[in-house]
Amino acid sequence: MDSVKLMMEEHQNILRMLEVVRNACYGIYKGEDICYEDFAKMIDFIRNYADNHHHGKEEKLLFNRMVEHLGPVGTKLITHGMMVEHDFGRLYIRELEEALEEVKKGDDTRIIDVIANAVGYTNLLKRHIQKEDTVVYSFATRQLSKEIIDQVNQETADFEAEADKNGTRTHYLDILEELEKKYSK
Numbered sequence: 001m002d003s004v005k006l007m008m009e010e011h012q013n014i015l016r017m018l019e020v021v022r023n024a025c026y027g028i029y030k031g032e033d034i035c036y037e038d039f040a041k042m043i044d045f046i047r048n049y050a051d052n053h054h055h056g057k058e059e060k061l062l063f064n065r066m067v068e069h070l071g072p073v074g075t076k077l078i079t080h081g082m083m084v085e086h087d088f089g090r091l092y093i094r095e096l097e098e099a100l101e102e103v104k105k106g107d108d109t110r111i112i113d114v115i116a117n118a119v120g121y122t123n124l125l126k127r128h129i130q131k132e133d134t135v136v137y138s139f140a141t142r143q144l145s146k147e148i149i150d151q152v153n154q155e156t157a158d159f160e161a162e163a164d165k166n167g168t169r170t171h172y173l174d175i176l177e178e179l180e181k182k183y184s185k
């Protein structure tokens with residue numbers, strides 16, 4: 001299994017969900033009611049597909065090797081770059097969830113925090129994905145030895161087999177399609 005190719009395909013699915021989130025926020029901006037159930041699904045996708053499933057592979061299978069084998073450039077790019085951005089993403093989503101709860105309880109002023117955190121997350125992740133697609137992944141495939149790349153690919157195949165047992169991919173792609181129908185431009 002080509003790990004990098006798979007992760008670039010996952011980026012395309014994540015980008016589709018980012019559009020859903022932006023469209024949902026535009027609806028709120030125009031005065032539509034917040035659908036809490038749909039936001040819960042978006043957050044579920046972001047936490048479990050984008051973060052656990054996708055960032056999980058990056059962090060546990062690829063980025064760890066880059067830090068280990070690619071010297072100061074690897075450390076700078078990964079530890080001080082990509083990993084920090086993964087953490088910022090988690091913070092945005094936590095704050096989005098808090099703001100949604102406050103609005104649900106009746107505090108309308110927190111609507112701006114719903115939009116700010118959701119849109120902030122989409123902008124962060126779009127830039128992050130672009131950096132990985134154009135710089136980080138190609139740096140990894142150029143600089144890591146064939147032996148290590150083979151190992152990453154094998155571990156990715158094992159990771160995917162395990163995820164398939166739980167139906168992770170199908171489940172989240174179904175959520176994506178369902179929400180896309182509702183939140184298209």
Ligand SMILES: [Fe+2]
Nearest residue numbers: 055058082132
């Ligand atoms: Fe990443």
Ligand SMILES: [Fe+2]
Nearest residue numbers: 054058129132
């Ligand atoms: Fe990524």
